[in-house]
Amino acid sequence: MTHWFRNGLAKLLAGIVIVGLTGAWAFGEVREKRETARRDEQEVARMTKGMKTVCIGRFLLDMPEEARLELVRPRVDGFDISSFDEPEADFRNRLAQREARLRAAPDRLGGNKNLESVREVKTENGVSGKIFVHSRNVAEGTRLRGQELERYRDEGVAVEALVHGQGMSFDVSASDYDPDLIENLPTLVAKLVPNPENRAPSESGFCVHRAWFRDPLSAGQGEEIIMRAGLPNHPDMQFMLILAAGNKPDRQSLLERSAETDAKLSAADRMHVSNLREAPRTISGIAGDELITRFAEKNDAIVYTFWWEVNGTADNVLLPHLSFTMETGKSNNGPVPSSLSQDAAMALWDKISSSIRLRPTQERKPVAAEPPPTQLGTYALAGERCPESGWWLCGDGGKGVGVLGGQRQYIRKGERMPQALLLPPQTLWEKLRGMQPSYESKNQTAWKLVDKRNRKRVPSPVPLAPATPVAAAGISGSGIGPRIMEEQGVAVGSFAATGVPCPASGWWRCEDPRALDGTRWFAQGSLLPSATFVLPPGAFGRPAHGARSIERRGAWRLVRLADAPRQAGSGDGPGA
Known part of the structure; x- marks a missing residue:
């Protein structure tokens, strides 16, 4: 009896201990979850205390100040667009080198007509540069159409605009474009407005990275752009906004696709997936679908996907296909536990996603057109x-x-x-x-x-760097007059860099205003010289009786075609 009592008492005590330990563990778990939730709630409040507004396409989005974001893959009317910081002198050198490479490249038949045309660009928005048409490709042959053979010929050309404005360069290009539609490029470039500060413009148009395109733009021009963003203190989180206008709406909505996918999941997979929200959601008057999903990964990491999608229309740039997502648990080595709890992640999602809105615009005030410059001979x-x-x-x-x-x-x-x-x-x-x-x-x-010079031409106080003569450069330039040069596409305003064969005989102006060169005549084919700069006495530790000048690479601009330094009736310089 005593033995039985002792065993029963021991089991009772053991049970009490186990229950106590289990309760303590459960209490600790609850306390830890509450502490984590409180900490995450404070973190979301900290992140969203300061927000910055980003212009993406025709929409605005508020993101945390600390967010690092980029606008990538902008595209309008079939042209890819890139924008980046570049000093104007570097741009002019790159432009001249690009033109020289295109001229030197053989065409598809091995001839010298790879560069078909060069056009100067100077817009009312302060953008200038050149448009190149080159590298024509032709595919032709016969194909079976029904029971008959038909002959076909397909042609495409590469078109690119290299332009610069307000300290930024913009490359707008297409590698295989319909030759009958190449005028689309200068039309589009004329609408490009530099925006170095990335401020949301007040006029209607399409925002890209540090620039925007002024309306009118139609849905048929297929404007597209993607925003990618991340948070430095939460590297597992990724944001993406995709905008694409002019596309035919998908056959199924986001919720319909989700339901179809869920129906195909196995019973085991369903245990790892749960939809926290799955319903239509209207944001700023725009109707869309929202899907928030919790995933339990195979490594037991709990991650979340947030998705809001607008199916869009094919004929309205103000209602494009729109997809905005936020994901947690991302890493280069597979899924990791979400750095934010479920409630905190949903609070952050609600804060950011609810800020999506069309950019308000004002009608552009008409600007009086500047009178054209007075031509020589007036x-x-x-x-x-x-x-x-x-x-x-x-x-x-x-x-x-x-x-x-x-x-x-x-x-x-x-x-x-x-x-x-x-x-x-x-x-x-x-x-x-x-x-x-x-x-x-x-x-x-x-x-x-x-x-149009503001002073008389005077001899330079120091010798200028000479151009390498045509014969020494190994290039023949005889018999090529201004009219032939114009037919070959060497237009007044063309640029060339130091060391490049001079594209056309004529008067070339050094683009660096500090250089002593001013405007000089060079023969076609001669290698363009360096720019010459005065060296003050004592500069760089040199004695006053030392070198008086230095030479540096420069950019040259054609201001007048001329076979020789002096032509009948031409006066004594490029402005005559």
């Missing part, structure tokens, strides 16, 4: 306002009759064009008396704009 009569600052050639005088102030005079824009005071030859008596007769023509003096 005439102005005495008494009229000078239309352009520069050197003007007096139409009176000549054959021994001088003009007070000189035959060529510098007149500033807005000043009254003067009536020339003519100085006929002095008689012997007038010379002896020191008298100079003068008179004015009864007709208004006509002045011709011959040069």
Whole structure:
């Protein structure tokens, strides 16, 4: 009896201990979960205390200040778009090198017509550069159509715009584009507006990385962009927003696809998947579907996927296909436990996703078009306002009759064009008396704009770096005049860099305003020289009697085609 009592008492005590330990463990688990939930709630509050607004396509989204994000794969009208910081001098060098490479590359037949056209770009939005059409490809042959053979020929060309504005460069290109539609590119580039600060514009249009395209853009142009983002303190979390306009809506909605997928899961898989939310959700007046799913991975990691999707329309850029997702538990080595608890992750999702909205816009105020620049050769009569600052050639005088102030005079824009005071030859008596007769023509003096330089051409104080002659460069440039150069696509305004064979004979201006070179004449085929800069006495530790100049690589811009430094009737420089 005593033995039985003792055994029973021992079992009772053991049971009490086990129950106590189990209760303590369960209490500890509950306490730890509460502490984790409280900590995660505070973390979400900290992250969302400061938010930044991001413009993505035509939409705005508020993300935590600490979020690191990028806008990738923008595409409009079949053109890929990239934007990046680049100093203008570096851009000009890259542009010249790109043009030289395209000219040097053989075409599909092994000839020298790979570069089909070059077009200068300068838009009202402060963007300038060039558009290249090159690398035509042709596929032709015969194919069976029904019971008959038909001949086909498919052609495509590469088109690319390399442009720059406000310290940023933009490359807009397509590698295989319909030759009949290449005018789409200059039309699109004309709508490009640099946005270095990534501020949301007030006008309607399509935002990309640090730039935007001004409307009108149609749904048929298929604008697309993707935003990817992450949180530094939660590396397992990833965000993605996909926008694509002009696409035919999917046959099934997000919820319909989810239901179909769940129906195919095995009983074992269903134990690892649970949908926390699965219902339509309207955000900022936009109807979509929301799906929030909890996954128990094979390594016991609990992760979450948050998804909101709008099926979109095919004909409305303001209602594109839209997919926004947030995922937890991501890593390069497979799934890891979510760094946020379920409630905290859902709170963060609700905060961010509820901020999705169309960007409000205002109608663009009309801007008065700037008058076109005054062309060389323009005439102005005495008494009229000078239309352009520069050197003007007096139409009176000549054959021994001088003009007070000189035959060529510098007149500033807005000043009254003067009536020339003519100085006929002095008689012997007038010379002896020191008298100079003068008179004015009864007709208004006509002045011709011959040069836009703001000062006379003067010799450089130090020798300039010479161009390598055509013969030494091993390139023949004989028999190529300005008209032929124009037909070959070497347009005024073209750029070339130091060391590149000069594309066309003519006057080339050094683009670095600090250089001594100014505007110089180079023969086609000669290797363009370095730019020359004055070296102040004592600079770099040199004595005052040391080197007076240094040379650096530079960019050159064609300002006038000319077979020789002086041509009949051309005056003495590029502005004549």
